Amino acid sequence: MPASPADCRQTEVCDRPRQIEAAIAPLFEPFTVNGLTLPNRIAMAPMGRHFSRDGRPSDDYVAYYARRAAGGVGLVTSEATPVPHPAAAHAPTYSAYHGEGPLSVWGRVPAAVQGAGGKYMQQLFHVGGLRRAGDLPHPDAPAVSPSGLYQPATGTGEPPQLNGRPATESELADVVTAFGQAAADAQRLGCDGVNLHAAHGYLLDQFLWPTLNRREDGHGRAHPTRLAEEVVREVRRRVGPAFPIFLRISQWKQQDYAARLWEEPKALEAFLRPLIDAGVDLFDCSTRRFWTPEFQGSDLNLAGWVKKLSGVPTMTVGSVGLDRDLFEAGVRRPEADDGPSPNTGGLGDFAGPASLDRVVAMLERSDFDLVAVGRALISNPNWANDIRAGATDRIRAFEKVHLASLE
Ligand SMILES: Cc1cc2nc3c(=O)[nH]c(=O)nc-3n(C[C@H](O)[C@H](O)[C@H](O)COP(=O)(O)O)c2cc1C
Known part of the structure; x- marks a missing residue:
């Protein structure tokens, strides 16, 4: 990304800032999707911060998200927020996207982000079968899941265990309605779009994943996209044609990092079509890791393949600007002190800054349209402006202790 000293020696006057800006210019081109123009290609990835009490987000969220927009992010995405359904969350620290209290805070975020120069989308989700009996905030609510199965955390090697019963058709219809309601609220509260979470082993993804979806009915393995389609269609019905709907998908699951929904491009292509038709x-x-080829015989990553197979715009994510992925055993810097370590599951402790050359080259090649950044933006609210200015010395490594505050 930045010009090397050798590059500088070759020019009579070393104009380093201008060279840096030229090298990463593709990241700062505007992009339009369904009528929404983003000022650049950098998005803040959705990241659950769990600064909430009884489902109401901390007031500090408003400034937290606006700070990333002021720091140059073109599109800010909220953390995953539970839709209005009693079994949508499995902990009271999630910030609900329903109810007067939570919406009074979430409702202030879009204008704050937009006032700082960015666009803003709400991520909506339902945890599905990740709920255990008695989980707060609604201990009596039965989990909604494809087949009543719960997959233990990665690495335990245990087969899925029973965690309830398969959801009934009427329970699934309630979930669909809840997503539609949350999306309508997002639009009413000034969001620029919604990001529907169908990844990482949450409810919509549980239906896509044969390990957890053993149903034989219309929502079963023969039609695994059906629930996601119904959700997208209902959201589209509620928000109208001119409101962007992003769908987050993944091969990996928090229950199994090595899981794969699509072993070859044909399977991925068949998966995409009905979801595009739905909206x-x-x-x-x-x-x-954004640089990992998804299938043999090509260096395209998942976002690259999805765009190639469907012609629909895509966003990439995964270790952009960082030298370690989300769950890689973090090697702490020797001088790092042992500050409070929030409960963040298998998340690695530490990741250092890394070059942006590769992601910029892939963007320039039109592999994908947007580039989402996660942990680097937790540690560096001004990351986008800093990389644009070539101020790489100002960019901090990601350390898990940074999650302890909503800076
Ligand atoms: C603390 C933390 C919380 C996360 N919460 C969410 C979430 O709420 N929704 C989601 O889709 N992904 C979530 N993710 C995944 C990120 O959106 C992103 O895909 C991942 O961190 C990889 O990007 P990175 O390597 O730039 O951090 C979370 C990641 C982190 C680090």
Whole structure:
């Protein structure tokens, strides 16, 4: 990304800032999707921060998201927020996207982000079968899942366990309605679009994944996209044609990092078509390392393949600007102190800054349209402006302790 000292020696006057800006210029081109023009290609990835009490987000969220827009991010995405359904969350620290209290905070975020120069989307989700009996905030609500199965955390090697019963058709219809309601609220509260979470092993993804979907009915393995299609169609019905709908998808699951829904491009192509017909405007393709080829015989990543197979815009994500992926065993810097370590599951402790050359080259080649950045933006609210200015010395490594505050 930045010009090397050798490059500088070759020019009579070393204009380093201008060279840097030229090298990463593709990241700062505007992009339009379904009528929404984003000022650049950098998006803040959805990241659950769990600064909420009884489902109401901390007031500090408003400034937290606006700070990333002021720091140059073109599209800010909220953390995953549960839709209005009693079994949508499995902990009270999730910030609900329903109810007067939570919406009074979430409702202030879009204008704050837009006032700082960015666009804003709400991520909507339902945890499905990740719920255990008695989980807050609604301990009596039965989990909604394809087949009543719960997959233990990665690495335990245990087969799926029973965690309830398969959801009934009327329970699934309630979930669909809940997504539609949340999307309508997002539009009413000034969001620029919604990001529907169908990745990482949450409810919509549980239906896509044969390990957890053993149903034989219309929502079963013969038609695994059906629930996601119904959700997208209902959201589209509620928000109208001119409101962007992003769908987040992934091969990996939090229950199994090595899971794969699509072993070859044909399977991926068949998966995409009904979702596009239902109303998806852009696929947010979640991977842990953006540079990993998705299928043999090509260096395209998941976002690259989705765009090639469907012609629909895509967003990439995964270790952009960082040298370690989300779950890679973090090697702490020797001088790092042992500050409070929030409970963040298998998340690695530490990831250092890395070159942007490769992601920019892939963007320039039109592999994908947007580039989402996660952890680097937690540690560096001004990341986008800093990389644009070549101020790489100002960019901090990601350390898990940074999650302890909503800076
Ligand atoms: C603390 C944390 C919370 C996350 N929460 C969410 C979430 O709420 N929704 C989601 O789709 N992904 C979530 N992710 C995944 C990120 O959106 C992103 O895909 C991942 O961190 C990889 O990007 P990165 O390598 O740039 O961090 C989370 C990641 C982190 C680090």
